[in-house]
Amino acid sequence: xxxxxxxxxxxxxxxxxxxLYKACGFxxxxxxxxIVAIADxxxxxxxxxxxxxxxxxxxxxxxxxxxGCAMTFGTIAPCDGIAEGNVGMRYxxxxxxxxxxxxxxxxxxxxxxxxxxxxxxxxxVPGMLMAAARLDISAIFCNAGPMYPAVYKGRHWDGNIISxxxxxxxxxxIDEAEFRxxxxxxxxxxxxxxxxxxxxxxxxxAEAMGMSLPGCATIxxxxxxxxxxxxxTGRAAVRLVRNGITARRIITHESVVNALRxxxxxxxxxxxxxxxxxxxxxxxLGELTLAEIDEIGKxxxxxxxxxxxxxxxxxxYHRAGGVEAVMKELLPLLDKDCLTVTGHSVGxxxxxxxxTKDENVIRHLSSPFSPHAGLKVLSGNLAxxxxxxxxxxxxxxxxxxxxxxxxxxxEDEAIDGIMAGRIPPSSCLVLRxxxxxxxxxxPEMYRPMKALEGMGLSDSCALVTDGRFSGSNRxxxxxxxxxxxxxxxxxxxxxDGDPIHIDVESGVIExxxxxxxxxxxxxxxxxxxxxxxxGYLETYRRTSLSASQGAVVQ
Numbered sequence: 167x168x169x170x171x172x173x174x175x176x177x178x179x180x181x182x183x184x185x186l187y188k189a190c191g192f193x194x195x196x197x198x199x200x201i202v203a204i205a206d207x208x209x210x211x212x213x214x215x216x217x218x219x220x221x222x223x224x225x226x227x228x229x230x231x232x233x234g235c236a237m238t239f240g241t242i243a244p245c246d247g248i249a250e251g252n253v254g255m256r257y258x259x260x261x262x263x264x265x266x267x268x269x270x271x272x273x274x275x276x277x278x279x280x281x282x283x284x285x286x287x288x289x290x291v292p293g294m295l296m297a298a299a300r301l302d303i304s305a306i307f308c309n310a311g312p313m314y315p316a317v318y319k320g321r322h323w324d325g326n327i328i329s330x331x332x333x334x335x336x337x338x339x340i341d342e343a344e345f346r347x348x349x350x351x352x353x354x355x356x357x358x359x360x361x362x363x364x365x366x367x368x369x370x371x372a373e374a375m376g377m378s379l380p381g382c383a384t385i386x387x388x389x390x391x392x393x394x395x396x397x398x399t400g401r402a403a404v405r406l407v408r409n410g411i412t413a414r415r416i417i418t419h420e421s422v423v424n425a426l427r428x429x430x431x432x433x434x435x436x437x438x439x440x441x442x443x444x445x446x447x448x449x450x451l452g453e454l455t456l457a458e459i460d461e462i463g464k465x466x467x468x469x470x471x472x473x474x475x476x477x478x479x480x481x482x483y484h485r486a487g488g489v490e491a492v493m494k495e496l497l498p499l500l501d502k503d504c505l506t507v508t509g510h511s512v513g514x515x516x517x518x519x520x521x522t523k524d525e526n527v528i529r530h531l532s533s534p535f536s537p538h539a540g541l542k543v544l545s546g547n548l549a550x551x552x553x554x555x556x557x558x559x560x561x562x563x564x565x566x567x568x569x570x571x572x573x574x575x576x577e578d579e580a581i582d583g584i585m586a587g588r589i590p591p592s593s594c595l596v597l598r599x600x601x602x603x604x605x606x607x608x609p610e611m612y613r614p615m616k617a618l619e620g621m622g623l624s625d626s627c628a629l630v631t632d633g634r635f636s637g638s639n640r641x642x643x644x645x646x647x648x649x650x651x652x653x654x655x656x657x658x659x660x661x662d663g664d665p666i667h668i669d670v671e672s673g674v675i676e677x678x679x680x681x682x683x684x685x686x687x688x689x690x691x692x693x694x695x696x697x698x699x700x701g702y703l704e705t706y707r708r709t710s711l712s713a714s715q716g717a718v719v720q
Contacts, residue, residue: 199235202236202403203282207285214357216310217357225396229400230400234407241294262293283306291368304403306403308399311387311389312387312481313359357388362474365637366480367637381488386481419454424504426442426459430539431496431539433558435636436541468538474640497516544670549657550656561624564668566671570592570666571593573661581617589627592627605696615636632652648714653712
């Protein structure tokens with residue numbers, strides 16, 4: 167009988183379990199093989215996850231052809247784009263920990279030998295990687311791939327053209343018919359969004375960390391090559407089980423650092439910072455501090471430039487060589503000995519890889535787009551525990567500024583102010599009470615940044631928040647301000663007109679107000695309490711850690 171289950175399917179005590187599996191159609195012969203689960207986040211309610219119905223079948227075929235027995239179960243996959251702009255966005259980050267726990271519960275209950283993790287979008291990918299790190303069984307990740315871009319007036323766009331078009335319509339630059347046309351062409355096919363947002367950043371992270379097959383992350387969702395990679399992922403999963411390679415042999419401190427270097431080098435989503443902190447935590451590696459992350463960033467130049475940092479989209483990035491090409495260029499900075507799901511080290515995998523195929527998108531290490539990392543940790547009296555920004559998407563003129571604050575206690579208030587034309591150029595919007603506890607759920611401040619862009623203000627204004635940002639945002643934004651306003655952080659005491667100094671390259675964010683004035687304000691401060699729907703958000707508010715600690719549920 168099966169040696170893999172440590173007795174679960176053996177002998178008389180395994181009879182009921184075998185009988186239940188036989189009721190699902192599995193034979194005695196199948197149950198003697200390594201049991202490899204497919205954690206499938208398929209849903210037809212999200213374009214990034216529609217492909218998994220077919221991908222899961224190819225993974226299953228790969229598992230079976232390699233001598234394993236495949237079993238499938240599902241998990242949730244909420245879409246950030248559909249949730250944005252309403253109470254739904256408050257559930258997106260908290261869903262990450264639910265996904266991790268749901269995969270854990272099913273895997274522990276059934277005692278699977280290995281697992282293939284299928285996910286593509288923003289919180290599903292880190293949630294699954296967190297589960298792998300927590301479970302420490304043989305595990306491999308496969309994404310569905312990015313979609314092709316929209317084409318409008320001869321230019322490539324991702325779906326966020328709609329948000330910008332809202333501003334164009336408000337300013338009278340387009341009419342209602344043109345706005346509807348833009349809506350119809352904005353998302354041209356299934357797949358994760360066409361820019362280097364959180365979804366594609368985290369799929370790139372999985373590859374850089376060694377948890378998916380080399381070359382997997384950037385293959386477009388509609389390309390036939392995607393199905394070939396799915397099949398090979400299934401085969402690789404069985405080999406991992408047979409060779410006793412478990413997730414924590416791959417997810418190590420060194421492999422997380424490799425992944426961070428990749429994120430810094432491509433100017434990935436700011437959300438990747440907290441997700442890598444969470445994965446590091448779940449792997450039993452302790453706290454990965456923002457200070458350590460900042461030090462890694464200081465020695466990692468930006469060598470790739472992908473939308474929203476440039477005109478080049480994910481398909482361009484893939485054709486330029488994708489993650490493999492970036493890592494090949496970064497090789498002198500990487501830990502080459504880290505193990506990967508191929509059974510080989512990072513260095514061995516990259517021996518076969520090519521470097522960049524297009525220096526407009528991916529440059530050599532000797533000639534980077536910037537000597538500084540594409541992401542940056544900031545600190546100062548406004549964020550003593552740290553904050554995160556994305557220099558790769560910030561206009562050079564805004565890298566060192568001092569701007570007067572305009573304060574809002576919610577995202578909706580800020581949107582109203584922007585769209586009503588109440589924001590003068592060269593202002594610093596402060597959006598607070600949007601952190602893990604204050605939101606609760608730490609929603610993305612996607613709409614305010616896009617509204618600023620649509621209103622022609624993104625080249626002169628800044629936005630500072632204890633919330634998060636979408637990976638699609640561009641402009642001077644600083645998020646993850648910690649401590650957050652709800653916990654009495656200094657951001658709670660900022661008032662309209664206060665000067666705020668932001669120096670992105672030096673990593674400084676300061677409220678330029680006398681300490682005595684701050685002390686007087688603190689004496690009269692009262693926390694803003696938001697009405698929330700009963701249920702999981704109450705639990706998340708009570709149990710989540712600070713953004714500076716990955717906002718994990720403790």
